[in-house]
Amino acid sequence: MTELLRVENINKSYVSGSAWGGIKTQVLKNINFAFNKGESYGLLGPSGCGKSTLARLILALEKPDSGKIFIEGQDIFSLNSKELKQLRKKVQPVFQDPYASLNPRMTIEEVLSEPFIIHEEKPVNTVLKKLLSQVGLAETSLEKYPHEFSGGQRQRIAIARALTLNPKLIVADEPLSSLDVSVQAQILNLFADIKEEYGLSLVFISHDFALSKFLCTRVVVMDKGTIAEEGPAENVILHPQSTAAQTLLKAVLPLGIQGGGNV
């Protein structure tokens, strides 16, 4: 079992206010966790707990104050720009707002070709079409623009884009929150499908216990920038030990369905 992601002693703070004396907010404090290839990891917590910041660090979009993050053994913050570019092939994001994550002036073909072009490879039409069909979209989508698609479809496009260069890890920051219930189910199934088919790992950020348990093998519950609890999904979600996790569990409204339901 090779280790895919290791987060070591990460600390991150932001300074807000003027340069003459702002307020320093500690957003992440002493974050430590790791997981192996093939596993999927859930980042759970209420809003403001720092999970999105952590996602940006894992994606190497920002640098921490201190600490390291290793992806497949590489220390991502000590890479030069060339190496970092290569790294990006391995880690791809899917963001929350499907209306903001696609450039409205690019056709879907351009959106999906862009990763290839950036990495000096030639985008092949058949590959793009295959990607589209894998996420459940028609081939004809290539010529269209984002505004011609619904929220759920755009999220599919975002997922297709993340898959273009065969990543090892996808970091999904609340990818279902902006979607309707029935669409959520479809995209959830899609995530489960690509996990299996591509053998990739998922870092799934959410505030929803049930969703995390559905997709992830291990979870970490965060509270105000620190780790409140960490462990296998079943354990943490169904039998939380920490107060933060228990509060989250209590917030889950029971569905009260008897029998029937999922297949």
Added chain:
Amino acid sequence: MFKYILRRLFMLPLVMIGVTFFLFFLTQRLSPEMRASLYIQDPRQMGSLEEVIQKYGLNDPMPVQYVRWLKKAAKGDLGYSESANMPVISALKAYLPATGQLAVAAMVLVVFFGLWLGIVSAVKKESITDNLIRLGVLAGFSLPIFVLGLLLLMVFYGKLGWFAPGEYSFSADMIIHSANFKTYTGLLLIDSLLNLNFYVFFDVLKHLVLPAVTLCIGSFALMVRVMRSSMLEELGKDYVRSARARGLSNWRVIYKHAGLNAMIPAVTLAGIQFIRLLGGTVIVETVFDYPGIGRWGVACAQQLDIAGIMGFSLMVAVLFVLGNLAADILYTALDPRIRLK
């Protein structure tokens, strides 16, 4: 808040030095002989040009001359304005109130009509009223100030005789300079009210109308445009809908709820417009023969009255910083989201 104002006031000396230095640099482009000519009234005295140059040190290197001026200015001595025939400080004291009156009057008009027309324009979006308003302010903006001023003068003074150039008429002049008339602020409009002299008040007002209108017309365009788009944005926001949902009348929702919010960016703009207005006073005062610092500034430039030019530019720098500061303070004062963090 207080610290904020203090920090901004630190800017003041920097701007003052910057502006005056730059202007001084420009005046130094003129030869010493040209600059000396200011001091010579009689052509027969041409021979003593050299004497004058020596006397006033007009041949010295520029930084030396500038520092000389700066040192005196720091002590409050801004020199003597040949064009006004009085010390520069006295000239400023004499002319500033008139300009102040004019600028304030114009500002009031700009803010009031700018905001109101902006709201009307937004509420009646795409209607004839809206288009007329927008066309009107654009026309006002496109006309050069002096053309407009002359036109208004021609029609309202020349043909109709309703208004007149200058700051006040002869009869008012006598009253103002008589012993009974006490000067409180230097601003005639206010002083006349404080003296309970309504004749003077209305007289000054009559002379103020044309220049104020000329001055403000150009500024409407931007004001109305900003207010209109700000208003349109606010009207689309949810709190307007929720105000309606509480049964508040249309009038209240538009003017009080949306209007106050929409006003914030527009009013901050007003602070910057003020500075633009000040620039316009130069032309307007000349056209209407209005005795303000604008007219005096033109005279200084024409007569190469360097001391006057420097004094004038110093004043401009001060007003610029204060105007900007006022705009920023207004913005903070109006929007509680910024006022209270």
Added chain:
Amino acid sequence: MLKIENLSVGFDTSKGRFTVLDGLSYHLKKGELLAVVGESGCGKTMHSLAVMGLLPANAKINSGSIIYKNKDIAQMDEKALLKVRGAGIGMIFQDPMISLNPVFTVAAQITETLRCHSKITRKQAFIQAADLLKKVGIEEKFLNAYPHQLSGGMRQRVMAALALCLHPDILIADEPTTALDVTVQRQILELIKKLQKEFSASVIFITHNLAIVNNIAERVLVLYAGQKVEECSKEDLFKKPLHPYSEGLLNSVVRLDCKDTRLKAIKGAPPAVGEVLNGCKFAPRCPYATEKCHNQKPPLFEVGSRLVRCFKYGGYND
């Protein structure tokens, strides 16, 4: 309390006139809590705006009536509507950050509403406002705070106070918890339940979240593509959903004790705006659809005390 009959709402776009609500009818009883469930595009928000007379400029009521206190809201002019809004029917909107005026204090917004509807002095209004805010759980020290100084949950409480300050008979809550943190959700739901009892109001609760429905509703209306497809009690819906869409919705929600690796999601997407279908609007996505479903529009069938718009419950195999 409120009777909606055959309400149809349409709106204009550059591409033409489209119907967003198609013949909606229901009856809201006094003191009951009705949940209107549906996803985006089903018309639930438009219906609430229609009831308040707050439809946007490009939308209008095509047909139908909204009867409140023996008068038809759909026919009222602005003047009459002013009396209904706030005093007769109150509304809590979805996002409290943008639904509260940012430049007025919390108390000011309430006192303004109070003084607009009755001649009370400023002082009296302030006392009433303080009282009201206490009822919704906001401490006195926040009376003169501005909306941006309060948390999301607190803002929504203010919204509730505003909606109820004129003691309306009916309260419409349009997705009041969607924009809030999940930990605050429960509090707001409890608040609404409490206020309903205290003010003896009837509540129309609009949501897409079935878990919320389970926790707050007595009766449920399921909307799909502008039509009512099921109407029943909450218990009935969760025990056995009749309409295939309701069933699909329930399957789409992940339960904590779910052991499966895939959900039984509804395939496809709702009909696009303006798309005209010959038969049942759900047929293209329905796992039980037959030939008839694609060609004929199903009416509402009665199944006990329930209503379902599906041929499975009447004339399926004709």
